[in-house]
Amino acid sequence: xxxxxxxxxxxxxxxxxxxxxxxxxxxxxxxxxxxxxxxxxxxxxxxxxxxxxxxxxxxxxxxxxxxxxxxxxxxxxxxxxxxxxxxxxxxxxxxxxxxxxxxxxxxxxxxxxxxxxxxxxxxxxxxxxxxxxxxxxxxxxxxxxxxxxxxxxxxxxxxxxxxxxxxxxxxxxxxxxxxxxxxxxxxxxxxxxxxxxxxxxxxxxxxxxxxxxxxxxxxxxxxxxxxxxxxxxxxxxxxxxxxxxxxxxxxxxxxxxxxxxxxxxxxxxxxxxxxxxxxxxxxxxxxxxxxxxxxxxxxxxxxxxxxxxxxxxxxxxxxxxxxxxxxxxxxxxxxxxxxxxxxxxxxxxxxxxxxxxxxxxxxxxxxxxxxxxxxxxxxxxxxxxxxxxxxxxxxxxxxxxxxxxxxxxxxxxxxxxxxxxxxxxxxx
Numbered sequence: 001x002x003x004x005x006x007x008x009x010x011x012x013x014x015x016x017x018x019x020x021x022x023x024x025x026x027x028x029x030x031x032x033x034x035x036x037x038x039x040x041x042x043x044x045x046x047x048x049x050x051x052x053x054x055x056x057x058x059x060x061x062x063x064x065x066x067x068x069x070x071x072x073x074x075x076x077x078x079x080x081x082x083x084x085x086x087x088x089x090x091x092x093x094x095x096x097x098x099x100x101x102x103x104x105x106x107x108x109x110x111x112x113x114x115x116x117x118x119x120x121x122x123x124x125x126x127x128x129x130x131x132x133x134x135x136x137x138x139x140x141x142x143x144x145x146x147x148x149x150x151x152x153x154x155x156x157x158x159x160x161x162x163x164x165x166x167x168x169x170x171x172x173x174x175x176x177x178x179x180x181x182x183x184x185x186x187x188x189x190x191x192x193x194x195x196x197x198x199x200x201x202x203x204x205x206x207x208x209x210x211x212x213x214x215x216x217x218x219x220x221x222x223x224x225x226x227x228x229x230x231x232x233x234x235x236x237x238x239x240x241x242x243x244x245x246x247x248x249x250x251x252x253x254x255x256x257x258x259x260x261x262x263x264x265x266x267x268x269x270x271x272x273x274x275x276x277x278x279x280x281x282x283x284x285x286x287x288x289x290x291x292x293x294x295x296x297x298x299x300x301x302x303x304x305x306x307x308x309x310x311x312x313x314x315x316x317x318x319x320x321x322x323x324x325x326x327x328x329x330x331x332x333x334x335x336x337x338x339x340x341x342x343x344x345x346x347x348x349x350x351x352x353x354x355x356x357x358x359x360x361x362x363x364x365x366x367x368x369x370x371x372x373x374x375x376x377x378x379x380x381x382x383x384x385x386x387x388x389x390x391x392x393x394x395x396x397x398x399x400x401x402x403x404x405x406x407x408x409x410x411x412x413x414x415x416x417x418x419x420x421x422x423x424x425x426x427x428x
Contacts, residue, residue, distance in 0.1 A: 003097070012116070014107075025110060026122060028106075029103065029122040030122055030125065032106045040136045044150075051140070051161055053293060054261055055137045057260075058260075060285065061281065064280045067273070068135075070131070071139075074139065075412055084120075084127055099123045117141050117148050121148040125151075135268070140182075145181050158187065158190055160194045160195075162196055163201050165341065175200070186208055191214055192205065193263050195256055206218075219256060222238075235258075235259055247288065248289060258288075291419070294317070298422070301400040301401065301403070302406065304408070306408070315348065317409065321352060331354065331405070335413075336372060336410040337361075338371075342372065342375055350376045360389075
């Protein structure tokens with residue numbers, strides 16, 4: 001398996017097994033290579049939305065304090081190596097080939113079906129254990145309790161960004177059921193930092209932390225932000241009071257994600273991992289970028305990409321999209337996974353558009369454009385079906401005037417396809 005393309009074939013072949021929640025496979029994989037997860041200082045991050053942005057902010061803040069930071073996240077936009085990054089250096093193709101060669105015999109020896117996420121999580125943990133970054137930021141794939149990343153038994157810190165209904169066939173049909181799955185990452189004595197705002201969910205998490213003899217800090221209760229009219233914001237935490245903060249990422253919700261990262265930074269400094277230099281924080285925050293989130297990628301016409309992929313994400317996007325579209329024609333490109341709450345997403349987004357072009361990512365999980373078109377037609381009279389993101393972008397550009405707005409959203413997989421079609425760089 002010395003050829004990188006063959007290695008990817010093998011890895012993506014595991015993807016056909018789909019989602020199989022449980023810790024048996026990852027536990028067996030990790031045990032066979034010396035339990036690399038036990039050698040790492042981990043911040044474990046779950047949540048329905050905002051995980052990637054929060055991790056990006058925390059990484060930027062930690063890097064600004066002089067620490068080396070490993071990040072495991074998903075999905076990638078253009079290249080598999082985006083999933084496993086240390087500082088500004090993604091895992092190399094040669095390292096992917098070598099680790100796959102090492103882990104493949106173990107995978108084959110396991111009687112159960114080992115999924116793509118099981119395998120790549122073990123790969124990431126092994127890579128980090130060998131490279132030894134100061135801290136690893138670990139993003140859950142789905143849920144928490146049975147997610148492969150939950151093989152980490154003793155993280156430094158847990159974070160739950162927010163809770164919304166999602167993946168109901170796996171996580172449950174109520175907010176509390178989803179919260180119980182996300183809360184599976186909580187560990188005895190390990191603090192929680194959270195952006196959850198619903199009272200019943202917050203109370204549930206606080207009660208769970210009390211049972212585990214661990215602290216729980218919630219945005220809006222234990223630490224706060226205050227927004228200013230000029231677009232800046234202030235942060236009020238345990239150790240820090242900062243005003244005039246600015247971020248380069250668009251969207252009010254990103255200020256909340258930045259606040260979660262600041263509170264995590266405070267906690268990690270109190271643990272003695274580094275001496276906090278507060279003077280560097282405003283610049284560190286402002287420098288943070290995270291691709292595919294309210295990102296402008298072209299002008300005349302303006303083209304924006306956003307990875308909002310469930311109703312909670314769409315609700316956060318909605319006011320920003322209204323502002324962008326004010327006074328001009330909006331061509332909405334929409335592609336969604338079939339396991340999402342499609343009706344609710346289209347009901348919020350499509351009425352904002354003058355024209356809708358529906359599309360799909362090349363995945364079995366993708367909703368067919370025809371099905372999506374039926375939903376969209378209830379809210380917009382002009383809906384066009386395309387079979388690929390490339391086709392949808394080409395058509396949108398043909399139909400758009402220079403002052404129009406083209407906005408693609410509904411799935412990070414579609415955003416990733418757009419990155420490929422437009423040949424955009426992915427900044428870490």
